[in-house]
Amino acid sequence: MNKKILIKNGTVVTASDTFKADILIEGEKVKAIGQNLQEKPDQEFDAQGCYVFPGGIDAHTHLDLPFMGTSSSDDFETGTLAALHGGTTSIIDFAFQSKKKSLKEGLAAWHEKAKGKAVGDYAFHMAVTDFNSETAKEIKELIQKEGVTSFKTFMAYKGAIMIDDQQMIALMNECKKWGGLVTVHAENGDLVDSLIQSSREVGNLAPRFHALTRPEIVESEATGRALDLAYSGNHPIYIVHMTCESALNRVREATKRNQQVLVETCVQYLLLDDSLYDLPNFEGSKWVMSPPLRKKKDQDALWKGINQNLVHTVATDHCPFCMDQKKMGIDDFSKIPNGAPGIENRMELMFSEGVLKNRISLNQYVAINCTAPAKIFGLYPQKGTIAVGSDADIVLFDPKKKHVITQETQHMRCDYSSYEGWEVTGKVRTVFLRGNLAIDQGKAFIGKGFGKFIPRKPFSQSNPF
Numbered sequence: 292m293n294k295k296i297l298i299k300n301g302t303v304v305t306a307s308d309t310f311k312a313d314i315l316i317e318g319e320k321v322k323a324i325g326q327n328l329q330e331k332p333d334q335e336f337d338a339q340g341c342y343v344f345p346g347g348i349d350a351h352t353h354l355d356l357p358f359m360g361t362s363s364s365d366d367f368e369t370g371t372l373a374a375l376h377g378g379t380t381s382i383i384d385f386a387f388q389s390k391k392k393s394l395k396e397g398l399a400a401w402h403e404k405a406k407g408k409a410v411g412d413y414a415f416h417m418a419v420t421d422f423n424s425e426t427a428k429e430i431k432e433l434i435q436k437e438g439v440t441s442f443k444t445f446m447a448y449k450g451a452i453m454i455d456d457q458q459m460i461a462l463m464n465e466c467k468k469w470g471g472l473v474t475v476h477a478e479n480g481d482l483v484d485s486l487i488q489s490s491r492e493v494g495n496l497a498p499r500f501h502a503l504t505r506p507e508i509v510e511s512e513a514t515g516r517a518l519d520l521a522y523s524g525n526h527p528i529y530i531v532h533m534t535c536e537s538a539l540n541r542v543r544e545a546t547k548r549n550q551q552v553l554v555e556t557c558v559q560y561l562l563l564d565d566s567l568y569d570l571p572n573f574e575g576s577k578w579v580m581s582p583p584l585r586k587k588k589d590q591d592a593l594w595k596g597i598n599q600n601l602v603h604t605v606a607t608d609h610c611p612f613c614m615d616q617k618k619m620g621i622d623d624f625s626k627i628p629n630g631a632p633g634i635e636n637r638m639e640l641m642f643s644e645g646v647l648k649n650r651i652s653l654n655q656y657v658a659i660n661c662t663a664p665a666k667i668f669g670l671y672p673q674k675g676t677i678a679v680g681s682d683a684d685i686v687l688f689d690p691k692k693k694h695v696i697t698q699e700t701q702h703m704r705c706d707y708s709s710y711e712g713w714e715v716t717g718k719v720r721t722v723f724l725r726g727n728l729a730i731d732q733g734k735a736f737i738g739k740g741f742g743k744f745i746p747r748k749p750f751s752q753s754n755p756f
């Protein structure tokens with residue numbers, strides 16, 4: 292017999308509605324939603340005073356990623372557990388193809404990293420770093436048999452993971468046949484390398500030169516080029532971690548020719564700015580990520596972009612490195628491993644800074660953090676909403692509870708927090724993952740290996756919204 296859990300008296304919030312209701316969970320699924328449900332449950336939770344949100348979906352994470360001579364410090368156990376503590380029940384991580392190896396080998400390696408370790412649910416995008424005629428043959432199988440339906444391309448990190456325009460066009464063409472979605476890290480790799488070389492030549496080697504060698508034009512040029520390539524073949528495209536006004540304006544322009552463009556930003560680009568790179572004692576290295584943090588005007592543009600439906604999802608690009616790893620670049624910013632922690636903080640920060648500061652509505656909050664990533668990446672309606680028949684991935688969220696973000700209490704395996712000392716209103720109280728109590732009042736009730744791989748559906752070219 293499946294266990295029955297009743298969540299009573301909460302305010303349910305979906306991407307479209309906010310209403311008082313009880314939720315009955317049976318086994319892994321939502322069985323009923325309604326007022327004063329009379330069913331006799333095995334266990335009852337009182338959600339009085341709480342919002343009841345769908346579990347968050349972070350569509351951009353890097354757990355256990357070998358990168359720039361080291362590996363991201365969270366693995367699938369610590370990373371997904373930290374995510375659950377912060378109200379994120381599913382992630383979409385990036386499996387990487389190695390040079391001269393097949394996509395399937397890369398995917399198998401990521402399954403190996405996650406299986407038996409992940410606490411929360413996970414899916415994979417495939418990062419295509421060596422596209423050729425053999426790789427092309429694998430796309431169909433990944434989409435149809437492996438449940439991997441989105442493909443990441445890097446327009447930067449030349450000589451490592453970057454692919455050229457010809458490869459990107461060929462990948463888009465192949466994806467179109469089978470319903471794959473191409474996603475793009477949009478930075479002009481050649482321009483970055485040239486700016487880094489000039490900076491090094493004159494001895495400008497401190498962390499702040501990371502940002503100065505990746506100015507807005509690096510991103511806006513690549514964004515525009517990626518959009519043009521997609522447009523030329525009538526392909527949908529998803530731009531990952533957009534940071535700045537000029538890149539967003541390229542998207543705005545593209546929509547005028549009725550192009551289908553999907554845009555992700557990350558919480559750090561909405562909340563943090565490039566003044567952090569000026570901190571003394573190598574502190575700025577904590578935020579060395581690509582693209583870099585920008586200016587306040589870019590944050591404003593991104594928040595407005597959400598309201599203009601130009602920005603559809605908010606992820607984290609969680610890619611943490613501890614300070615001893617960051618110190619690989621103590622004498623040269625270009626050797627600082629790129630990335631920062633954030634998987635645990637996204638849902639609470641977006642509520643406190645987004646909803647409570649009236650930058651987004653409560654329903655938009657659910658849309659950008661839960662529903663849109665599920666719809667775009669083929670997880671909906673299993674994930675990303677609260678509906679009868681959906682997975683019972685549910686967060687009880689106390690909107691009044693104040694707390695301070697600090698490394699001392701975080702679950703992410705990183706020796707700093709990107710948001711140290713930030714005062715936040717609103718806290719995750721209880722989390723259910725597929726009907727199982729996962730987190731309650733900061734305590735975990737599930738562990739290593741509970742997380743499941745979730746195969747995804749192909750991208751639907753009709754508007755995913």
Ligand code: URP
Binds near residue numbers: 353580581582608631
């Ligand atoms: O700095 C970043 N973003 N590190 C992770 C890899 C990537 O580019 O997404």
Ligand code: ZN
Binds near residue numbers: 476532
């Ligand atoms: Zn990237």
Ligand code: ZN
Binds near residue numbers: 351352
């Ligand atoms: Zn990334």
